[in-house]
Amino acid sequence: MNILSKRWNNCIVLEIQGRIDGISAPELKGLFDQHAASGDRIIILDFSDVSYMSSAGLRVLVQGRKSLKPIGGELILVAIPELVREVFRVSGMDHFLTILPDYQAVQRSIQTDAMDQAGVITEHDGSQYEWKKLSDSHGHYFIIGSTENLSRAAYQQCDNRVVKPSQIHFGFGLAALGDAYNDFKSLYGETVIIGHHFFSYPAVERSRVDFSFFQPGADHSFNFLYGLGIQGSFSGVLRFDSSQEPVDLGKLAEVAGMMTEAPLFAVVILAKSGGVQWMHLKKAPISENNPEKESIFDAGHFHRWMNFTPETDDFNKTMIACGVVVKNIRNVPSDMKHLFPGDGNMHLHAAICENGLWSNDIRNFEVELMRIVTDFNIQKVVHLLPASRLVNGYIGIIDLEKN
Amino acid sequence: MIRIVGVNKKFNSGSLDEVYALREINLEIREHEFVTVIGTNGSGKSTLLNVIAGAIFPDSGSIEIGGKTMTRKRDYQRARYVSRVFQNPFMGTAPDMTIAENLLMAWFRGKKRYPVISLNGKQKSFFRDQLSQLDMQLENRLDTVMKTLSGGQRQAVTLLMAVLKTPDVLLLDEHTAALDPKTAAQVIRLTQKFVTGHKLTALMVTHSMKQAIELGTRTLMMHHGRIIDDICEEERQKLTTDDFLNKFEDIRKQEKLTPSLIETLKNQYV
Amino acid sequence: MELWIGSINLGFLFAFMAIGTFITYKLYSFPDITIDGTFTTGAAVASILIVDGWNPFLVLPVAFLVGSLAGFITGFIHTRFKIEGLLAGILVMTGLYSVNLHIMGKSNIPLISNRTVFSILSNLNPGLNAELWTAMALALVMIIVWVLISLFLKTDFGLTMRTTGNNPVMIAAHGVSVDRYKIFGISLANGLVGVSGALVAQYQGFADIGMGIGSIIFSLASVIIGEAVFRSRSMFVMVLGVVAGSVIFRIAVALALHIGMNPNDLKILTALFVLLTIIASHAYGKGREGPIFNLIQSNKKLSRWLLFIGLLSGALYILFLSVAPAKTEDEKPRIGLLLANQSSLMTNTRNGFYDEMKKLGYRNGDNCRIIELNAEGDIPTNRTMVDKLMTEKVDILVSVSTASTQAAIAKVRDIPVVFATVANPFTIQAGVSDSNHLPNVTGVYGMSPIRELLKIYTRMFPGKHTIGTIYDPAYLNTKVNMTEFVTALSFFPQLTMKEVAVAGTSEVQQAAQSLAAKKIDAFILINDLTILNSLESVVKISRQAKIPIFSNDAERLQDGVLLVYGYEYYVSGMQAAHLVDRILKGENPADIPFEKFKLITFGVNYDVADQLGIRFPDTIRHVASATFIHGKLIKRPLVLPPENHGNGDREMVLSDSASSFSKGKK
Numbered sequence A: 001m002n003i004l005s006k007r008w009n010n011c012i013v014l015e016i017q018g019r020i021d022g023i024s025a026p027e028l029k030g031l032f033d034q035h036a037a038s039g040d041r042i043i044i045l046d047f048s049d050v051s052y053m054s055s056a057g058l059r060v061l062v063q064g065r066k067s068l069k070p071i072g073g074e075l076i077l078v079a080i081p082e083l084v085r086e087v088f089r090v091s092g093m094d095h096f097l098t099i100l101p102d103y104q105a106v107q108r109s110i111q112t113d114a115m116d117q118a119g120v121i122t123e124h125d126g127s128q129y130e131w132k133k134l135s136d137s138h139g140h141y142f143i144i145g146s147t148e149n150l151s152r153a154a155y156q157q158c159d160n161r162v163v164k165p166s167q168i169h170f171g172f173g174l175a176a177l178g179d180a181y182n183d184f185k186s187l188y189g190e191t192v193i194i195g196h197h198f199f200s201y202p203a204v205e206r207s208r209v210d211f212s213f214f215q216p217g218a219d220h221s222f223n224f225l226y227g228l229g230i231q232g233s234f235s236g237v238l239r240f241d242s243s244q245e246p247v248d249l250g251k252l253a254e255v256a257g258m259m260t261e262a263p264l265f266a267v268v269i270l271a272k273s274g275g276v277q278w279m280h281l282k283k284a285p286i287s288e289n290n291p292e293k294e295s296i297f298d299a300g301h302f303h304r305w306m307n308f309t310p311e312t313d314d315f316n317k318t319m320i321a322c323g324v325v326v327k328n329i330r331n332v333p334s335d336m337k338h339l340f341p342g343d344g345n346m347h348l349h350a351a352i353c354e355n356g357l358w359s360n361d362i363r364n365f366e367v368e369l370m371r372i373v374t375d376f377n378i379q380k381v382v383h384l385l386p387a388s389r390l391v392n393g394y395i396g397i398i399d400l401e402k403n
Numbered sequence B: 001m002i003r004i005v006g007v008n009k010k011f012n013s014g015s016l017d018e019v020y021a022l023r024e025i026n027l028e029i030r031e032h033e034f035v036t037v038i039g040t041n042g043s044g045k046s047t048l049l050n051v052i053a054g055a056i057f058p059d060s061g062s063i064e065i066g067g068k069t070m071t072r073k074r075d076y077q078r079a080r081y082v083s084r085v086f087q088n089p090f091m092g093t094a095p096d097m098t099i100a101e102n103l104l105m106a107w108f109r110g111k112k113r114y115p116v117i118s119l120n121g122k123q124k125s126f127f128r129d130q131l132s133q134l135d136m137q138l139e140n141r142l143d144t145v146m147k148t149l150s151g152g153q154r155q156a157v158t159l160l161m162a163v164l165k166t167p168d169v170l171l172l173d174e175h176t177a178a179l180d181p182k183t184a185a186q187v188i189r190l191t192q193k194f195v196t197g198h199k200l201t202a203l204m205v206t207h208s209m210k211q212a213i214e215l216g217t218r219t220l221m222m223h224h225g226r227i228i229d230d231i232c233e234e235e236r237q238k239l240t241t242d243d244f245l246n247k248f249e250d251i252r253k254q255e256k257l258t259p260s261l262i263e264t265l266k267n268q269y270v
Numbered sequence C: 001m002e003l004w005i006g007s008i009n010l011g012f013l014f015a016f017m018a019i020g021t022f023i024t025y026k027l028y029s030f031p032d033i034t035i036d037g038t039f040t041t042g043a044a045v046a047s048i049l050i051v052d053g054w055n056p057f058l059v060l061p062v063a064f065l066v067g068s069l070a071g072f073i074t075g076f077i078h079t080r081f082k083i084e085g086l087l088a089g090i091l092v093m094t095g096l097y098s099v100n101l102h103i104m105g106k107s108n109i110p111l112i113s114n115r116t117v118f119s120i121l122s123n124l125n126p127g128l129n130a131e132l133w134t135a136m137a138l139a140l141v142m143i144i145v146w147v148l149i150s151l152f153l154k155t156d157f158g159l160t161m162r163t164t165g166n167n168p169v170m171i172a173a174h175g176v177s178v179d180r181y182k183i184f185g186i187s188l189a190n191g192l193v194g195v196s197g198a199l200v201a202q203y204q205g206f207a208d209i210g211m212g213i214g215s216i217i218f219s220l221a222s223v224i225i226g227e228a229v230f231r232s233r234s235m236f237v238m239v240l241g242v243v244a245g246s247v248i249f250r251i252a253v254a255l256a257l258h259i260g261m262n263p264n265d266l267k268i269l270t271a272l273f274v275l276l277t278i279i280a281s282h283a284y285g286k287g288r289e290g291p292i293f294n295l296i297q298s299n300k301k302l303s304r305w306l307l308f309i310g311l312l313s314g315a316l317y318i319l320f321l322s323v324a325p326a327k328t329e330d331e332k333p334r335i336g337l338l339l340a341n342q343s344s345l346m347t348n349t350r351n352g353f354y355d356e357m358k359k360l361g362y363r364n365g366d367n368c369r370i371i372e373l374n375a376e377g378d379i380p381t382n383r384t385m386v387d388k389l390m391t392e393k394v395d396i397l398v399s400v401s402t403a404s405t406q407a408a409i410a411k412v413r414d415i416p417v418v419f420a421t422v423a424n425p426f427t428i429q430a431g432v433s434d435s436n437h438l439p440n441v442t443g444v445y446g447m448s449p450i451r452e453l454l455k456i457y458t459r460m461f462p463g464k465h466t467i468g469t470i471y472d473p474a475y476l477n478t479k480v481n482m483t484e485f486v487t488a489l490s491f492f493p494q495l496t497m498k499e500v501a502v503a504g505t506s507e508v509q510q511a512a513q514s515l516a517a518k519k520i521d522a523f524i525l526i527n528d529l530t531i532l533n534s535l536e537s538v539v540k541i542s543r544q545a546k547i548p549i550f551s552n553d554a555e556r557l558q559d560g561v562l563l564v565y566g567y568e569y570y571v572s573g574m575q576a577a578h579l580v581d582r583i584l585k586g587e588n589p590a591d592i593p594f595e596k597f598k599l600i601t602f603g604v605n606y607d608v609a610d611q612l613g614i615r616f617p618d619t620i621r622h623v624a625s626a627t628f629i630h631g632k633l634i635k636r637p638l639v640l641p642p643e644n645h646g647n648g649d650r651e652m653v654l655s656d657s658a659s660s661f662s663k664g665k666k
């Protein structure tokens, strides 16, 4: 068997030549998975040169369809020779799979789906970018609490700020879920909020991600020590693909900055990681935890308070993140200064999950983002360092103005 | 059952290759606890077991077994209370003796041996019954010389020998590490069967995080001669192998921290 | 016949030792060298007690206990101080040498005229061949020992012992003190070796300080042979194998002697043999690679058969040899010549014997046959060689040296024995006086004329002097000579003596140095093999410190000694030749009294005198029968004085009026 893969109208076409049998079927499956993983949703199998197909081949097709369907994809078989067609017929699979006679039929079938406009594609430093403008609206931000007490781990109950789920569309910070201070005071941790859904990684030993899915009218409390809340809609989405050489966060922020005129903007990222560097707290920075009254970043305390990646970690994972970027550090609004670390112009928190399939069609960004938030199993929430590198994905941009 | 207080052990003290194998170990193991021990290579797991068994004496600290002070008792003097299985399947049995003779030696664990011949038919049939528990078709090979058995069979016999005369404390030092996965699983099954069946107090060193979580009632993590974590029954329920990995990773990171790295990291955090 | 049954008996006696080695080597994988010493200890304790009048059976348990004690010490230092087994064995063995000397008081104890296990046994003999009778009795004992030892090793205790050797880590984990069991095993083994020594001493008729040397190798060889012949895991078969191995080994030694092999080569053959058997037995084991192993392994059956056929044909050959009628040779007299080692004492005696025999008209191989054997320093071999000479049907046996003579007179009753170069035949119970002695024994002896040497010294250097001497107490003769020395000194109150004892040639130079530091005026050296073998060390110090050497050894004049006065062993050989001649001509040895040496050499070394700035007085110059001057030895020919049956003790006559000489430096 021999397979030729090529692009055609936003879809991937696999032209199969020869036999699909027990020996060659795994190769087909491998190729198939590879394309699905890199975000292709419509995969077309061209059968014109297939001479024979065994039940092993059938199996691969059924599996393929099964994995594509839930993520809005489609497997289309085209130009099946009569002899091979017989196999489908006998097995009853011809009703289950989408089988089309020729490319015109394919064209018709996918055009009905693809009404929306795709974006503008550019190349930059070996990576491919696609920009799609969504709206002209601005988003608003609000500062929650302060980082003042962080380094001395001197937060107290009075520093806790309660935010209700409906008030915060996107956001990040150091927060915990719960109602009674004494219950959650030791559970503060790196937090990210995406589409009102809340994920935090309590700063305790053997941490598990704590989360709360948003239901309108729900009456949880998000308890922040510090943080940033964002309301508003995306001004555009930047899709990037740098499968050759992962590109780092700093660079991506710069490219994103070129897409918007706002000096200060929020980013919501959905991406596949290519080596992440992160940090997170291992202990809640509340005054009860710090009898020494010294900085938790002192050499003697650092390892007890901070977890970090000495080298890049977490390759090929699906990651969703939210944060704020400023083009020029001098233009940071004074109330927000404390949110930017000493060495940088961004502050992002990310939720990291196992790698899974999601579409690479820029039109699907928001849908996919929310699907991941609700369907994927999130392993940890961390503070992202700018040296983190990403393979491909989207950056949704919200231009910020103070509320 | 076992109480270890302030035990320290240094090897090659004072020389260039001084190794602190155990530092300030304090440990109390209650009766019928089945403790699994994991840790990096050279973290002192075997040394801990050796100290309990009396094969090595600690430099300082005290050891109590079953309420009796054992700190200065030699291994053979503790054998009445403590029995052990080693990692090396060749270490636990006498290769040139028969299965029956090996079992007889275990049957006399901690007892005086007299110049009388007690390996008679009755004794042998008792051994046969015991061997049938192993489910390795060894019950009819009592007079087979040990060295002709496979490593897995030997390790199973060693395990049987260790529990033949029910010990107060059973020490297992990576006793399945040298076996193929299938045999290892079989030996682990036997271990569990014996430990729960005889209600033993046991310490098992393993390199398999999965075993460490799934077996036993308590888990110790060791690193650089210290017990860095002691996970009790309830906590273990929620435990994943990732937690162990993270813990060890944590220590590795700690060793990498330099002041300049701290400074860089801090400036990227706040 | 005697030779073969004798070897079987020796094999049985050494089997105790082999079983001991089996325990240490096979069960504990630890070749215990202690037994080299313990074997002698057993013999020493047994002999001293027997001489003391103890029941010879009762000494066996005592020998066992003393042997065990030695083993205990080895085991103790091995386990407690974590000293390697081999080294611990060497330590104790070395220490035992001194202990043995102390037990015995001298280096050799004869048991010829004492009641021994074997003399008691022969009293019960219903009329069988003596050796055969002994063999039968010993076989019975061996069966009992075999069964007991095998059963013991099968008991719980024995099993534990075996496991201790097999896997100490495991058995310790099962509550066994490995150290204690190890100590017990080593003690038991050495106890058995002690018994072996006690029995061998009684069998050969004496205990000797050197009798244990090399035991470990012989005993290992026995164990290994046994293992090769009897391959089994059964304790009964294994222990039986060890006993058989011991017997086979002794028969092999006899066979080697029988076919005329140099006993010197016997040692390397034994070593090679042990090596080959170990390689071969490894080859039987699995997992060995290499062409030889493959060959043996692929032909396992064949090689077993070859081994079997080899042993069978060996046995048949021995049977043939023992039943075949002795070669009916002509009437040529057959003379057996037995030497203890290769020292100059032996060779000079031997040369004197051969030369004088020629002069008396005996031409070896023509009208007589001299069969010469050399024990190469191994004391038990003397015994086997006597057996060998007996099977050669010699008409007369000439034994040179005390050890050989002891072996000869202990065994031989029915043919004449002529000894030579023996210091004191009375201490080995060859007789009670020159004329009252064993009926078939006569010979030549003589103690060094130490008193005469001292007399010469005082003549040369009158006045108060301090003299020094060095000796190695390990030699029987030295012990005798030293007693003589001390007695002689009482005649010369003006002399003060400083003595230093050494153990071996390597200590001699230091001893000489220490004497020189004590400002002695002269070295007076008695005949001591150790000192003679390292005379150069004394000469070196003599030259440095300008101290003259006076020696009783007539043969070392040219080697830096100032003055010698003593016998030439060559003469001993000559005299022995005359005795042989007389016996062959029909005289009864019982009627021939022991003779002392008939010729004394009085030698002076002018070169040394020059170096030391000494001038010999005229009297001495005129009397000297040998002089060494300008690097040349001038000596009167050695001719025996005309036959005078009188006392050969000729006093050196020195005129009392001889002028005195003082020592002065140039």
Ligand SMILES: Nc1ncnc2c1ncn2[C@@H]1O[C@H](COP(=O)(O)OP(=O)(O)OP(=O)(O)O)[C@@H](O)[C@H]1O
Pocket: B011, B012, B019, B020, B021, B039, B040, B041, B042, B043, B044, B045, B046, B047, B048
């Ligand atoms: N007898 C000894 N002499 C010297 N050093 C020793 C001795 N026994 C152990 N050590 C050292 O002590 C340290 C702890 O060794 P130990 O065998 O207890 O480690 P471990 O945790 O069992 O390791 P592993 O997982 O590799 O079995 C190591 O650094 C080792 O080198």
Ligand SMILES: [Mg+2]
Pocket: B045, B046, B047, B173
């Ligand atoms: Mg270990």
